[in-house]
Amino acid sequence: GNSVTQMEGPVTLSEEAFLTINCTYTATGYPSLFWYVQYPGEGLQLLLKATKADDKGSNKGFEATYRKETTSFHLEKGSVQVSDSAVYFCALPYNQGGKLIFGQGTELSVKP
Amino acid sequence: EAGVAQSPRYKIIEKRQSVAFWCNPISGHATLYWYQQILGQGPKLLIQFQNNGVVDDSQLPKDRFSAERLKGVDSTLKIQPAKLEDSAVYLCASSPLSGGRSTDTQYFGPGTRLTVL
Numbered sequence: 001g002n003s004v005t006q007m008e009g010p011v012t013l014s015e016e017a018f019l020t021i022n023c024t025y026t027a028t029g030y031p032s033l034f035w036y037v038q039y040p041g042e043g044l045q046l047l048l049k050a051t052k053a054d055d056k057g058s059n060k061g062f063e064a065t066y067r068k069e070t071t072s073f074h075l076e077k078g079s080v081q082v083s084d085s086a087v088y089f090c091a092l093p094y095n096q097g098g099k100l101i102f103g104q105g106t107e108l109s110v111k112p
Numbered sequence: 113e114a115g116v117a118q119s120p121r122y123k124i125i126e127k128r129q130s131v132a133f134w135c136n137p138i139s140g141h142a143t144l145y146w147y148q149q150i151l152g153q154g155p156k157l158l159i160q161f162q163n164n165g166v167v168d169d170s171q172l173p174k175d176r177f178s179a180e181r182l183k184g185v186d187s188t189l190k191i192q193p194a195k196l197e198d199s200a201v202y203l204c205a206s207s208p209l210s211g212g213r214s215t216d217t218q219y220f221g222p223g224t225r226l227t228v229l
Binding site for chain 2: 042046
């Protein structure tokens with residue numbers, strides 16, 4: 001089955017700093033790739049997704065590009081805000097239509 | 113559109129007691145998932161239903177965990193008896209079908225935080 005490796009945290013940034021959270025995957029074929037976000041005390045929310053190679057997913061100023069050459073799906077944001085403080089999870093399906101496999105999560109803390 | 117609903121949000125029990133969690137998926141979503149998220153880790157699948165049938169329960173500790181989805185809508189996850197290591201957040205998710213198969217995008221509920229003392 002497929003697997004994912006995610007950059008360890010925690011990551012602490014100042015407001016308006018640039019964010020990158022690394023995610024690499026191992027997969028058969030070209031599955032959809034996802035970033036989920038978990039705010040304190042809440043469940044997971046879908047942040048963005050990409051369904052095929054070279055796709056760019058984007059939402060709320062966050063972006064990630066599906067790169068098959070480097071098997072990566074790094075999450076980026078040009079200028080983070082305090083409200084972006086959360087745990088971010090990279091994920092992909094174990095196989096088509098089945099369970100999601102998640103990275104271990106990267107905790108982001110943004111200071112004013 | 114209403115999201116995935118779960119209850120209770122929090123539960124504290126002593127070891128060897130039993131506990132049950134409830135999930136109501138997004139209306140029309142045929143596939144329902146239960147995940148266990150231990151502190152500091154990503155969620156891991158416990159069981160996947162499609163309608164009222166089990167698709168994957170390979171990671172469910174069947175000696176103590178059980179789940180059902182009798183009418184293909186709501187689902188209940190039970191732990192009996194609970195152990196200390198069951199302390200976690202239990203997340204329910206759902207996804208619609210497309211072409212007869214579950215889509216890859218899953219929508220999560222707020223979770224139930226279980227503490228076993």
